[in-house]
Amino acid sequence: MLKNIQEWVLLLGIFGVVALAGNWIGYEILPTSAIPGMLILIGICLVGLILGxxxxxxxxxxxxxxxxxxxLSMPWMPGSEYIVSATSEVELLALTxxxxxxxxxAIGRSWTDFVKLGWRSIVVAVCVMLGTFLxxxxxxxxxxTFQGII
Structure with missing residues (x-):
């Protein structure tokens, strides 16, 4: 369990640093103002992983x-206003x-496992992606069109 927590902290830390950089570059939000929100998000993820x-x-x-x-973000929860305001400094696309x-x-590393699924899985995946896009x-x-923009 301790090894898992160490790996999660390391991985979430890497994600946090990269997301802060993306937040800064893409949305011009300084890392100093986004760090508290990022730490809160990392903490929430860590607690959820441990609970799972x-x-x-x-x-x-x-x-x-x-x-x-x-x-944690419910209005009746103590500190929820701070949590919501701090995490609003971190943009969603910077996280994704x-x-x-x-x-x-991860998919590239387990390509052999992906190939074992067979050609039918590839057809289904392509249909799902195409359907989602269309x-x-x-x-x-x-x-x-309804709004008259185009």
Missing amino acids: DVLPGSLPSIAYVALVGVL TPILAYAGI GSALIAEAIL
Whole structure:
């Protein structure tokens, strides 16, 4: 368990540093103002990962991370105003960039496992991605047309 926590802290720390850099470069939010929010987000993730590992059941860690984050940001929770204001200094897209990069590296490392799934899985993945793209494009087209923007 201690080894897992050390790995999680290291990984979350790397994500945090890269996200702070992306936040600074992409949104011109200085790291000094975003560090408290990033530390809070890292803490929430760490608590959720620990709960997912410790508590019995098959609930994934992401559910615990979301639950802890929602509970801490509720208006009746002491300190929620500070948590919300501090984390609002960290932009969502600055967070997703290192996570998606890590996911791409993880898939690239386990390419043999991906190939074992067979050609049907590749067809399904392509259809899902194509459907998601086309669905998003249609929704965006409809909303932008409705608003008179295009």
